[in-house]
Amino acid sequence: MxxxxxxxxxxxxxxxxxxxxxxxxxxxxxxxxxxxxxxxxxxxxxxxMHPAMCDQVLMITSGNGWGWGKASCKSRNGCVLERR
Structure with a gap:
């Protein structure tokens, strides 16, 4: 371990x-x-904003903010953003 x-x-x-x-x-x-x-x-x-080498997932565990790519969205605690 x-x-x-x-x-x-x-x-x-x-x-x-x-x-x-x-x-x-x-x-x-x-x-x-x-x-x-x-x-x-x-x-x-x-x-x-950066080039992605593979699919990306951002899991929000505390707080909130904005995520963007082809579209933008507001994120919050307990939210998962995926970028392909």
Missing amino acids: KIYEFTKESGKTITRFNSSGVTIHPLLKPDSPCQIGYFYLEAKSVLG
């Missing part, structure tokens, strides 16, 4: 694609272009 620590302080800050207020903890990165990670998004943070 492997135990993962994903406190905000131990994560990696993301600034690419004009992102701000975003911290990631990569959890799994198999031998494919996909990965699984846990994000901390601070209030008024921006995860910049």
Whole structure:
């Protein structure tokens, strides 16, 4: 069994694609272009629009905000956004 620590302080800050207020903890990165990670998004943070290497799913566990791609939608706690 492997135990993962994903406190905000131990994560990696993301600034690419004009992102701000975003911290990631990569959890799994198999031998494919996909990965699984846990994000901390601070209030008024921006995860910049970026090219997707594979389908993407964003699961909101706390708070709310906006998601966008071909269309935009308001997201909230308990919501799942999928980008293909």
